[in-house]
Amino acid sequence: MISNPRQGGGPSALATFDRFRQGVLAGVQQPQLKRYGVLLLAAGAGLLPLMAGSAHAALQKVPTDGADTLLMLMGSALVLLMTPGLAFFYGGFTRAKNVLNTMMMSFFLMGLIGVVWVVIGYSLSFDTGFGSPFIGGLGQMWLNGVGGPLGDAPLADGFAISGSSFALFQGMFAIITPALISGALVERINFKAWFWFSLLWSIFIYCPMAKMVWGGGYIGPFGELGVIDFAGGTVVHIAAGVAALVSAAIVGPRSTYPDQLRPPHNVPFILLGAGLLWFGWFGFNGASYFAAKGAGFSFMATSVAASMAMLTWCLIEWFRDGKPTAVGAATGAVAGLVGITPAAGFVYMPQAIIIGAVVAVGCYLAVQVKAAIKFDDSLDAFMVHGVGGTIGALLTGLLAVPALVPADYFPKSAEILASSGNLGLFIAHCKAVLISYGFVGLGTAVILWILGATIGLRVSPQDESRGLDYVAHGEEAYDPMNS
Numbered sequence: 001m002i003s004n005p006r007q008g009g010g011p012s013a014l015a016t017f018d019r020f021r022q023g024v025l026a027g028v029q030q031p032q033l034k035r036y037g038v039l040l041l042a043a044g045a046g047l048l049p050l051m052a053g054s055a056h057a058a059l060q061k062v063p064t065d066g067a068d069t070l071l072m073l074m075g076s077a078l079v080l081l082m083t084p085g086l087a088f089f090y091g092g093f094t095r096a097k098n099v100l101n102t103m104m105m106s107f108f109l110m111g112l113i114g115v116v117w118v119v120i121g122y123s124l125s126f127d128t129g130f131g132s133p134f135i136g137g138l139g140q141m142w143l144n145g146v147g148g149p150l151g152d153a154p155l156a157d158g159f160a161i162s163g164s165s166f167a168l169f170q171g172m173f174a175i176i177t178p179a180l181i182s183g184a185l186v187e188r189i190n191f192k193a194w195f196w197f198s199l200l201w202s203i204f205i206y207c208p209m210a211k212m213v214w215g216g217g218y219i220g221p222f223g224e225l226g227v228i229d230f231a232g233g234t235v236v237h238i239a240a241g242v243a244a245l246v247s248a249a250i251v252g253p254r255s256t257y258p259d260q261l262r263p264p265h266n267v268p269f270i271l272l273g274a275g276l277l278w279f280g281w282f283g284f285n286g287a288s289y290f291a292a293k294g295a296g297f298s299f300m301a302t303s304v305a306a307s308m309a310m311l312t313w314c315l316i317e318w319f320r321d322g323k324p325t326a327v328g329a330a331t332g333a334v335a336g337l338v339g340i341t342p343a344a345g346f347v348y349m350p351q352a353i354i355i356g357a358v359v360a361v362g363c364y365l366a367v368q369v370k371a372a373i374k375f376d377d378s379l380d381a382f383m384v385h386g387v388g389g390t391i392g393a394l395l396t397g398l399l400a401v402p403a404l405v406p407a408d409y410f411p412k413s414a415e416i417l418a419s420s421g422n423l424g425l426f427i428a429h430c431k432a433v434l435i436s437y438g439f440v441g442l443g444t445a446v447i448l449w450i451l452g453a454t455i456g457l458r459v460s461p462q463d464e465s466r467g468l469d470y471v472a473h474g475e476e477a478y479d480p481m482n483s
Helices: 012-024 031-045 048-058 066-093 096-107 109-126 163-184 191-214 233-251 267-289 296-321 326-340 349-373 381-399 411-454 461-466 468-473
Strands: 154-156 159-162
Touching: 066 096, 066 109, 066 159, 066 163, 066 267, 096 109, 096 163, 096 191, 096 468, 109 163, 109 191, 154 163, 159 163, 163 191, 163 233, 163 267, 163 381, 191 233, 191 411, 191 468, 233 381, 233 411, 267 296, 267 326, 296 326, 296 349, 326 349, 326 381, 349 381, 381 411, 461 468
Parallel strands: none
Antiparallel strands: 154 159
């Protein structure tokens, strides 16, 4: 995701250097030579540590572009649709007596996190008030000042989208990320515990991750590591996947697992959910380009990676079991969408196909390992989102095309590619993955331990046996019940 929402120009010394750079390189026509020229000039001036600031200062002030802002608004609607899509996808896997509860664990967050994001989440993710590379500030609570008085002011220099459309778009990511975690906990977690977990996790885990990667913080292209994450390989999928893994381990398995496994109660729900997720992912990845005229590659890479992953998963099943399954096709497609998320705007189609195939194989193997060790990640949240996000993040470092990582918007990343190539970027991505695993894993465990010691995490064995639709919501999806 291309984002550096800091307002205003850079320091005067850097502005002076930028004017000098434009004069010296005025006659150089090739973009690659210009890039190397900038690096050499900056090194000679002793300004390489400040490249993030100089690149930002070099961005021109541009008016809001209606087409680009419309892309953001349409992308926001598509990403929001992914949450009901996820509800159908997860709901189809569970037993009939738990389908409403499972769907509510996703759908409810459209209310809870939709409010939290406006009140404080955006500010903690993208404000700079605390001056920290790990957390934002409180200056933009209630979206104060975002987009100016009418909401139509450009996000920042060099960005033709409005600040308000960016805040809306980012809010949709904040909603679906904790919803992904629910797949590891269905059919046994107390809904009150889920409420408090989602609230605390969003504030204390998701917001710092968004700041570190997308808000000009430690991990991202303006920070120390210089990692590129187009639409959420680390922020969304690794974070949700690791949280799912830790949550499943702490909450424990379902009381009937693994002795009374049931097949999915509604496979058409799974296919419907996967289709809605695929459709919504065009907003998730495609709109993350932030510019309508250049979003074609990110849209196409998203779709072709999902196609390749679904094909790969079905071929594996066909070869191994003699028949491809609808559940496998849906799971493979989602795995491919997860894997291409961090790379969608940084690769061409051959690399997208490679990512789709590799992610499908990796996630398929992870699902087999989970079954072999009898670990109750109920709906494979870590096996698809954690493993898929990890593979996608690492392959982004290996396969990113330098021409698609411009120094103006990704200064540290472009510097790494110019000096160390894709291997150097891959190493940076390895560090980012390890940091994400450690921070999210520890933070999630602390939140769960606190909730477990105060309000409790699980429903009683009797309530689990009865079904959480009736116990938690007083409703039933089907009459008569099919357990």
